[in-house]
Amino acid sequence: xxxxxxxxxxxxxxxxxxxxxxxxxxxxxxxxxxxxxxxxxxxxxxxxxxxxxxxxxxxxxxxxxxxxxxxxxxxxxxxxxxxxxxxxxxxxxxxxxxxxxxxxxxxxxxxxxxxxxxxxxxxxxxxxxxxxxxxxxxxxxxxxxxxxxxxxxxxxxxxxxxxxxxxxxxxxxxxxxxxxxxxxxxxxxxxxxxxxxxxxxxxxxxxxxxxxxxxxxxxxxxxxxxxxxxxxxxxxxxxxxxxxxxxxxxxxxxxxxxxxxxxxxxxxxxxxxxxxxxxxxxxxxxxxxxxxxxxxxxxxxxxxxxxxxxxxxxxxxxxxxxxxxxxxxxxxxxxxxxxxxxxxxxxxxxxxxxxxxxxxxxxxxxxxxxxxxxxxxxxxxxxxxxxxxxxxxxxxxxxxxxxxxxxxxxxxxxxxxxxxxxxxxxxxxxxxxxxxxxxxxxxxxxxxxxxxxxxxxxxxxxxxxxxxxxxxxxxxxxxxxxxxxxxxxxxxxxxxxxx
Amino acid sequence: xxxxxxxxxxxxxxxxxxxxxxxxxxxxxxxxxxxxxxxxxxxxxxxxxxxxxxxxxxxxxxxxxxxxxxxxxxxxxxxxxxxxxxxxxxxxxxxxxxxxxxxxxxxxxxxxxxxxxxxxxxxx
Numbered sequence: 255x256x257x258x259x260x261x262x263x264x265x266x267x268x269x270x271x272x273x274x275x276x277x278x279x280x281x282x283x284x285x286x287x288x289x290x291x292x293x294x295x296x297x298x299x300x301x302x303x304x305x306x307x308x309x310x311x312x313x314x315x316x317x318x319x320x321x322x323x324x325x326x327x328x329x330x331x332x333x334x335x336x337x338x339x340x341x342x343x344x345x346x347x348x349x350x351x352x353x354x355x356x357x358x359x360x361x362x363x364x365x366x367x368x369x370x371x372x373x374x375x376x377x378x379x380x381x382x383x384x385x386x387x388x389x390x391x392x393x394x395x396x397x398x399x400x401x402x403x404x405x406x407x408x409x410x411x412x413x414x415x416x417x418x419x420x421x422x423x424x425x426x427x428x429x430x431x432x433x434x435x436x437x438x439x440x441x442x443x444x445x446x447x448x449x450x451x452x453x454x455x456x457x458x459x460x461x462x463x464x465x466x467x468x469x470x471x472x473x474x475x476x477x478x479x480x481x482x483x484x485x486x487x488x489x490x491x492x493x494x495x496x497x498x499x500x501x502x503x504x505x506x507x508x509x510x511x512x513x514x515x516x517x518x519x520x521x522x523x524x525x526x527x528x529x530x531x532x533x534x535x536x537x538x539x540x541x542x543x544x545x546x547x548x549x550x551x552x553x554x555x556x557x558x559x560x561x562x563x564x565x566x567x568x569x570x571x572x573x574x575x576x577x578x579x580x581x582x583x584x585x586x587x588x589x590x591x592x593x594x595x596x597x598x599x600x601x602x603x604x605x606x607x608x609x610x611x612x613x614x615x616x617x618x619x620x621x622x623x624x625x626x627x628x629x630x631x632x633x634x635x636x637x638x639x640x641x642x643x644x645x646x647x648x649x650x651x652x653x654x655x656x657x658x659x660x661x662x663x664x665x666x667x668x669x670x671x672x673x674x675x676x677x678x679x680x681x682x683x684x685x686x687x688x689x690x691x692x693x694x695x696x697x698x699x700x701x702x703x704x705x706x707x708x709x710x711x712x713x714x715x716x717x718x719x720x721x722x723x724x725x726x727x728x729x730x731x732x733x734x735x736x737x738x739x740x741x742x743x744x745x746x747x748x749x750x751x752x753x
Numbered sequence: 754x755x756x757x758x759x760x761x762x763x764x765x766x767x768x769x770x771x772x773x774x775x776x777x778x779x780x781x782x783x784x785x786x787x788x789x790x791x792x793x794x795x796x797x798x799x800x801x802x803x804x805x806x807x808x809x810x811x812x813x814x815x816x817x818x819x820x821x822x823x824x825x826x827x828x829x830x831x832x833x834x835x836x837x838x839x840x841x842x843x844x845x846x847x848x849x850x851x852x853x854x855x856x857x858x859x860x861x862x863x864x865x866x867x868x869x870x871x872x873x874x875x876x877x
Contacts (some may be wrong), residue, residue, distance in 0.1 A: 414869060
């Protein structure tokens with residue numbers, strides 16, 4: 255079993271997804287348990303594979319014993335192993351969170367939710383561990399198709415948002431497919447490591463530029479890189495809470511990882527990636543400011559978080575675009591930090607809407623009394639988004655700023671600092687409403703009554719509160735351990751090996 | 754000049770087909786037609802790949818008789834297998850898209866984008 259960890263990461267969630275509709279017929283609890291077990295196996299396998307990769311160097315797993323470039327290869331290096339661990343961990347937490355959320359829905363809907371959810375997780379895990387560019391396309395489509403359907407669970411508004419995401423997302427995947435078609439035409443290979451060796455010898459600069467542009471735009475749409483982010487706010491704000499929590503936390507990150515992987519590991523010696531990344535850098539800088547300003551303008555907490563995601567994804571893109579050691583440290587650390595923090599924030603927004611039906615920030619008065627634990631975690635996560643020490647967000651931003659200084663890009667430094675201030679504005683607005691704002695006279699009495707009823711039991715079911723608190727602890731732990739994470743894992747994920 | 758133009762005529766046609774698809778997605782109002790335009794794009798890309806596998810004077814990559822021919826005698830089968838996957842993905846995408854459209858139509862009674870958006874705004 256240990257020898258097949260890389261395969262198990264993907265195959266177990268995929269196989270369980272296929273049998274979940276049958277299990278759901280028998281009992282919905284069985285479907286829930288098998289889904290949780292599948293993600294647990296994926297998590298343990300990722301962790302095992304990551305440890306193996308850290309101890310003995312990257313792990314190349316050949317499917318069916320066919321050596322690349324003929325066969326499909328899964329590569330577990332510290333980067334992909336770490337990301338697979340992150341995806342399966344968040345996947346497991348959100349699955350636990352989803353159970354009470356779906357309790358009121360009919361059994362059939364529950365079953366299909368778990369099926370699609372497992373498919374989505376399996377697709378993302380596959381994107382992370384694969385070492386083949388076409389295989390990446392297939393997994394990209396698996397996860398995306400599952401995500402479109404999952405978003406549509408949120409009702410009729412969400413169906414429209416999901417459909418528009420489908421149009422944009424499929425067009426993006428087509429661009430990516432065309433891009434790798436160019437690479438295949440130039441080299442006759444689809445294996446990432448093989449492509450990296452063959453491409454520098456190719457003498458067709460125009461075709462390479464076209465391929466790079468198509469791939470970066472295709473994956474850029476998927477990661478919601480400004481100005482290709484149009485699908486994101488609607489999709490995030492109308493999908494059901496567990497879905498938003500999951501796709502906001504990891505889905506866009508995996509596409510960001512794919513851009514990083516292809517630009518720095520496949521196209522590294524061709525020179526075209528540098529030009530594309532330069533473009534990406536300025537798009538990202540504009541996106542950071544745009545996303546932060548749009549977030550301030552929102553009254554709906556979900557839309558605010560969605561626009562904040564646009565800005566934060568651009569942080570990652572900016573780090574990748576800088577391309578020096580500190581920049582990539584910042585980008586990779588931010589993938590991890592933002593996945594935990596934004597996942598946590600969306601789960602909190604989801605539980606507030608689930609418990610009280612409130613999504614509008616201006617109605618948040620006395621939320622700190624209604625849901626003390628949840629709001630406490632919200633404050634921690636908000637501080638991390640703003641980037642105050644000792645939370646996780648501070649360290650990734652620090653590395654990004656250091657990377658910008660090293661590259662002499664003072665414009666980026668200004669953007670990063672300005673964005674932190676803008677982030678502080680929109681998060682402190684929520685905190686102010688929740689903690690300091692006095693409700694209107696008539697409502698105050700009603701709130702007191704509600705509070706006295708609520709005081710007798712927990713604010714949320716344990717399976718909703720536990721993931722939120724775990725992620726909240728994660729935000730603090732990641733901040734404290736960030737040096738260790740960089741020393742143990744991230745520094746081995748650099749394209750040029752050790753710094 | 755003429756040879757470059759004629760040599761790449763299939764690729765020009767593919768580019769035109771793909772741009773027709775993109776034009777369709779952007780310009781049409783009807784959500785179903787957008788899905789059809791999306792299919793046009795994916796067909797264009799499928800033909801692009803299939804073109805890569807073709808060689809003049811080559812045959813299917815199957816061993817007829819005893820003798821193994823040279824590489825030039827066989828068409829490259831790999832793009833075809835890749836596109837088999839892409840076709841399946843296209844079918845799945847169309848399926849999900851149609852299912853979503855069915856729900857949109859049931860709810861709003863129209864598939865014209867502006868009308869759907871108008872209905873959505875009057876809902877909230």
